[in-house]
Amino acid sequence: MSTRDLITVNGDRLWRSLMELAEIGAYDDERTGLRGVNRLALTDADAAGRRLVIGWMEQAGLAVRVDRMGNVYGRREGGDPGARPVLTGSHLDSVATAGAFDGCLGVLGGIEAIRTLNERGITTRHPLEVAIFTEEEGVRFGTDMLRSAVAAGRVSLEDAYALTDRDGVTLGAELARTGFDGPASERLDPPHAYVECHIEQGPVLANAGVEIGVVTGVQGISWQEVVIHGRAAHAGTTPTELRADAGLAAAQVVTNLRAMVDSGSYGELRATVGHLAVHPDLTNIVPARAELTVDLRNPDDGLMARAEEDLVAFLRTLEERQPGLSVTTRRMARTSHVPFDDGVRKVIAQAADDHGLAHLSLLSGAGHDAQEIAALCPTAMIFVRGEYDGISHNPREYSTPEACAHGIDVLATTLLRLAGHD
Template sequence: MTSPTPEKITVNGDRLWQSLMDLAEIGAYDDERTGLRGVNRLALTDADAAGRRQVITWMEQACLTVRIDRMGNIYGRREGTDPHATPVLTGSHIDSVATAGAFDGCLGVLGGIEVIRTLDERGITTRRPIEVGVFTEEEGVRFGTDMLGSAVAAGRLTLDYAHALTDRDGLTLGDELARTGSNGPTDVRLTPPHAYVECHIEQGPVLAEHNVEIGVVTGVQGISWQEITIHGRAAHAGTTPTHLRADAGLAAAQIIVHLRAMVDSGEYEGLRATVGHLIVHPDLTNIVPARAELTVDLRNPDDAQMARAERALAALLEDLEGSQPGLSLTTRRMAKTAYVPFDTGVQKVIAQAADDHALDHISLLSVAGHDAQEIAALCPTAMIFVRGEYDGISHNPREYSTPQACTHGVDVLATTCLRLANQD
C-alpha cells in the first residue's frame, strides 16, 4: 500500500553522512601537508573500481535496476507508474583528483541514492521513473578531458574518441574500462530524460559569504584546457652564453607570468587562468631545459571574453617562438566547453523546494565544471549547491561540508526530484 504524495520530503541525514564517510575510505590516504585524511580515487584506477562496486551494491540494496554503458557510466533506475514516461535523472561522479576530499561529486551520487531509500521507506510512488547516474572521468585529471562520461552520453564527444584517450603512462581509457570491469554492454547515448538535477558542494565561498545554505545554480561558465609543449635545446648551465640558449623553462615561466598579467589587467572580465601542470626535461640542476610541458586552464562566464583570452594566449605563443633561436612550441586542445545556462523552470522547482524546507537560498553561477552542463544539452537541467566550510575549499583534503548542510541540500534534492517526477 502506498502513502499519499507529500508536499515535501526529508531524508535520513545520519545515513547519508555514513554513506559519504564509508565511500571516503575507498582510496583514502593520509595527507602530509594538511595532516588530514584525503581521497585519491582517479578515474578507472583500482580505487575507483572499488568505489563503483560499492555504489552499485548500495543501488541494488535500494532495489534499483542497474545498467552500465560502454563508457562505464552507471545508472540505477526506480520505476514510475507510467511505463511510457521519461525519467527524472539525478547524480554526479565519484572519481576524484589525487588530493581530494569526501564530497566533490559523491554528495550528488549518494544523495540520489538516499532520495530513493526515502521514497521506498515512505511508500511513495512517482509517475515518472527516477534514475541515479554515476558518470565516468568527470574530473579529467587522468585522461585529460573533463566531464568525459557525460559528454559522450550527451553526444558532444564520440565513444571512439573517449576510448582512445591515454593517461600519462600511455594506458588507454578503453583498456582501463576493460581491466577494471567497468565497461558495460548498454548504449552510451542517453535518451533525453524529462529533467536532470544535480546536488553538489559549491566549491567556493559565495554561499558562506551570504550566510545561506542553498544555491540555485543558473549555469556553468566556459572552460578551456590546452596542453603546451615547448621545445628548446639542452645545454650546459655554466658554459652556454645566455644569448645562445633555447631555454624551454624560461618560456614556460613567461607563459605563466603573462597569464597572470592578463587576469590582473581586467581586460578579460571574469577571466581565471591556471597552470596546474608543469614539467621540464631533463629536469637536472645544471642543464638548460630542453623541453617543457604545461597545461593552461582558462575559465570565463562570457564566451566572447574567453575567445579574446584564447587569441591573446595564441599571440603570446607565436611571439615566444621568435624570442630565442631554436625555440618552438606545439599546442593540443584538451577540452573546451562554452557557457551553459540552466533551465529556469527547474531552477524555480529547486527554489520552491528550498523555501518549503525553510532554507535561505540565492542564485549563482557555477565557476567549476559539472556533468550537469553536458546533460543540459538533452533536457531541462539545473543544480543545487550546498555550502562548504573553510572558504569553500575543494580538490583538497580540507574540503568539508557539515552533516546538516549535506542533509539540507539532499532534502531539497529529494523534494525537487519528487515534484519533477510527478509532472505531466
C-alpha cells in the same frame, strides 16, 4: 503543497554513506595532516568505490545497468512505464588530493532520496534514475566531464576510448580491465529533467550566510596542453644569449596569464597552470622541453575566445624572442557557457523555501556533468555550502552533516515534484 510533497531524508544515514565511501582510496596527506581521498578514474580504488555504491543502489531496489563508457545508472520505475525518467547523480572519481564530498554527495544523495521515497511508499509517475558518470574530473585522461560528454554526443565513443593517461594506458583498456565496459548504449536517451546536487567548491554561500545555491549555469572552460621545445645545454658554459631555454619560456607563459587576468580586459577570466614539467629535469642542464597545461575559465564566451587568441599570439612571440625555440599546442577540452533551465531552477528554489532554507542564485565556476546533460533536457543544479572558504580538491574540503542533509532534502523534494506523484 502537502507534507507528502516535502521530503526530508535520513541525514545520519547519508553521512555514514559519505564517510564509508571516503575510506576507499583514502590516504594520509602530509601537507595538511588530514585524511584525503585519491580515486582517479578507472583505477582500482575507483572501481572499488563504484562496486560499493552499486551495492547500495541494489539494496535500494534500483535496477542497475552499465553502459559502454562505464556509466552506471540505477533505475526506480514509475507509475507510467512510457514516461521519461527524471535523472540525478554526479561522479565518484576524484583528483589525487581530494576530500570526501566532491561528486560523491550528488550520487549518494540521489540514493538517499530513493531510500526515503521507498520508506514513505511514494510512487512517482516518471521513473527516477541515479547516475555515476565516468571521468568527470578529467585529471587522468585529460578531458573533464568525459562520460557525460559522450552521453550527450559531444565526444564520440571512439575518441574517448583512445584517450591515454600519462603512462600511455588507454581509457578503453581501463574500462575492460576494471570490468566497467558495459553492454548498454553510451548515448543517453533524453531524460525528462536532470538535477545535480554538488558542494559549491567556493566561498559565496558561506560568505552570504546561506545554505543553498540555485545554480544559474556553468561558465566556459578551455583546457590546452602547451609543449615548448628548446635546446638542452650546459648550465655553466652556455652564454645566456645563445640559449633556447624552454623553462624560461614556460615561466613567461605563467606570468603572462596572470597579467591577462589582472588587466581586466577579459572580464571575469581565471587562468591556471596546474601542470608544469621540464626535461631533462636536471640541475645543471638548460631545459630542452617544457610541458604545461593552461586552464581558462570565463562566463563570457566572447571574452574567452579573445583570451585564447591572445594566448596564441603570446606563444608566437616566445619563438621570436629565443631563436631555436618552438611551441606546439593541443586542445584538451573546450565548453561554452551553459545556462540552466529556468523552470527547474524555480522548482529548486521553491523546494528550498518550503524547507525553510535560505538560498541565492549563483553561477558555477567549476565544470559539472550537468553542463553536458543540459544539451539533452531541462537541467539545473543545487549547491551545498562548504566550510573553510569552500575549499575543494583538497583534503580540507568539508561540508557539515547538516548542510549535506539540507541539500539532499531540497534534491529529494525537487525530484519528487519533477517526477510527479499521486
